[in-house]
Amino acid sequence: GLANRLQSVFSKLRGKGKVSEDDVAEAMREVRLALLEADVNFKVVKEFISKVKEKAVGQEVMSSFTPGMVIIDIVNKELTELMGGTQSKLAKASKPPTVIMMAGLQGAGKTTTSGKLAKLLLKSNHKPLLVACDIYRPAAIKQLQVLGEQVGAPVFSMGDGVSPVEITRNALQYAKDNHNDYVIIDTAGRLHIDEALMEELKQIHELAKPDEVLLVVDAMTGQDAVNVAESFHKQLELTGVVLTKLDGDTRGGAAISVKAVTGCPIKFAAMGEKIDSLEPFHPNRMASRILGMGDMLSLIEKAQSNIDAEKAADLERKMRNAEFTFDDFLEQMAQVRKMGPLDQLLDMMPGMNKVKGLKDLKVDERQLARVEAIVRSMTSEEKQNPDLLNHSRRKRIAAGSGNSIADVNRLIKQFDDMRRMMKQFSSMMSGPKGKKGMK
Ligand code: GDP
Numbered sequence: 001g002l003a004n005r006l007q008s009v010f011s012k013l014r015g016k017g018k019v020s021e022d023d024v025a026e027a028m029r030e031v032r033l034a035l036l037e038a039d040v041n042f043k044v045v046k047e048f049i050s051k052v053k054e055k056a057v058g059q060e061v062m063s064s065f066t067p068g069m070v071i072i073d074i075v076n077k078e079l080t081e082l083m084g085g086t087q088s089k090l091a092k093a094s095k096p097p098t099v100i101m102m103a104g105l106q107g108a109g110k111t112t113t114s115g116k117l118a119k120l121l122l123k124s125n126h127k128p129l130l131v132a133c134d135i136y137r138p139a140a141i142k143q144l145q146v147l148g149e150q151v152g153a154p155v156f157s158m159g160d161g162v163s164p165v166e167i168t169r170n171a172l173q174y175a176k177d178n179h180n181d182y183v184i185i186d187t188a189g190r191l192h193i194d195e196a197l198m199e200e201l202k203q204i205h206e207l208a209k210p211d212e213v214l215l216v217v218d219a220m221t222g223q224d225a226v227n228v229a230e231s232f233h234k235q236l237e238l239t240g241v242v243l244t245k246l247d248g249d250t251r252g253g254a255a256i257s258v259k260a261v262t263g264c265p266i267k268f269a270a271m272g273e274k275i276d277s278l279e280p281f282h283p284n285r286m287a288s289r290i291l292g293m294g295d296m297l298s299l300i301e302k303a304q305s306n307i308d309a310e311k312a313a314d315l316e317r318k319m320r321n322a323e324f325t326f327d328d329f330l331e332q333m334a335q336v337r338k339m340g341p342l343d344q345l346l347d348m349m350p351g352m353n354k355v356k357g358l359k360d361l362k363v364d365e366r367q368l369a370r371v372e373a374i375v376r377s378m379t380s381e382e383k384q385n386p387d388l389l390n391h392s393r394r395k396r397i398a399a400g401s402g403n404s405i406a407d408v409n410r411l412i413k414q415f416d417d418m419r420r421m422m423k424q425f426s427s428m429m430s431g432p433k434g435k436k437g438m439k
Pocket residue numbers: 104105106107108109110111112113189216244245246247248270271272273277
């Protein structure tokens with residue numbers, strides 16, 4: 001999948017300074033193939049690639065990053081943007097009830113999603129009414145009634161002898177009389193889009209003037225889902241899309257192209273047959289799911305928001321030259337504390353959990369104050385040159401900071417470990433010296 005492809009290409013991208021055109025070209029070849037494989041519309045892929053290229057080439061590579069990480073970050077942001085950027089909320093009528101019309105092909109998941117949506121609304125203290133307008137499919141009404149009972153929402157139906165428009169008219173009146181603030185209209189579907197179906201949906205639309213027209217599409221159908229969305233949108237003015245069956249073996253293509261092709265935001269994602277498997281759609285979460293790099297992405301985010309780039313660069317230079325001092329140690333601990341536990345952080349990085357000696361290197365929050373006291377009891381000469389710390393100096397520091405010699409020894413050992421680990425870390429992240437862009 002996309003994740004594997006990206007992992008392998010990004011791990012090859014090393015080097016410092018700026019992201020090169022070669023780095024980007026190599027990464028984009030893989031991204032392009034992976035997106036096409038995921039059944040994303042080819043026009044969407046083309047535009048996406050050119051956008052990422054434009055943003056990535058020439059980007060500064062922060063000192064603790066690789067060009068690969070910089071590109072992942074841009075791919076992730078653009079992917080999020082492609083799927084609508086931010087989460088698109090359900091519309092609300094200025095005067096209740098808010099009317100939601102569900103549409104879609106047969107088997108897409110309209111009826112199931114109607115029930116799930118009612119459940120979500122009930123959870124936030126609303127009073128939804130489900131309306132059974134599929135009078136064609138045998139047992140469709142019963143299916144909705146069962147779902148309604150399951151979630152605890154009333155179901156309005158008039159059997160299969162009355163037209164869907166008539167049912168809708170009566171349901172709206174019922175909702176007014178019973179103070180239902182949401183009305184969810186479950187409509188019929190066909191295996192393919194046809195005139196009669198569209199005509200019926202248009203009539204319901206005209207009468208109900210829905211605040212939301214949600215097209216329910218099966219994510220498993222990939223590119224077809226997008227085509228269906230496009231044709232429905234031409235006829236019905238959709239306000240949003242619900243992607244169902246994201247729990248299956250979907251390649252994610254529909255999620256990526258639907259917004260780009262139709263302009264309709266994806267508002268909900270359904271990930272299972274269970275009644276509580278409907279969630280508001282979050283483009284950023286979907287992007288990291290598609291990339292399969294949730295951990296890496298959250299690491300990049302953390303690093304970006306917490307580490308001052310210049311300080312990090314300075315620190316790295318010092319570590320390379322083995323100039324890492326106790327002052328830097330204190331500084332580093334403070335930075336790490338802002339990000340969360342060091343071991344957890346390193347666990348998230350591919351390959352880092354294999355670095356030797358990392359396990360014993362835990363930054364204990366409660367110990368930090370003690371560590372600070374010890375370091376502050378050192379002379380500035382000692383802080384700059386830890387090799388000076390012989391036994392008598394350690395004894396003095398222990399007494400001065402109110403700790404035992406064992407504590408001081410432990411800290412110095414920890415410092416040495418850290419210095420060693422930092423060296424490994426920095427060579428891992430930058431690759432062999434002088435071989436920028438090594439392939
Ligand atoms: P409708 O014809 O559009 O009303 O579709 P239904 O709501 O009757 O759903 C068709 C089938 O898809 C049913 O068997 C549902 O249980 C199943 N289904 C609906 N949504 C999901 C989903 O998110 N995941 C999975 N795995 N199955 C779903």
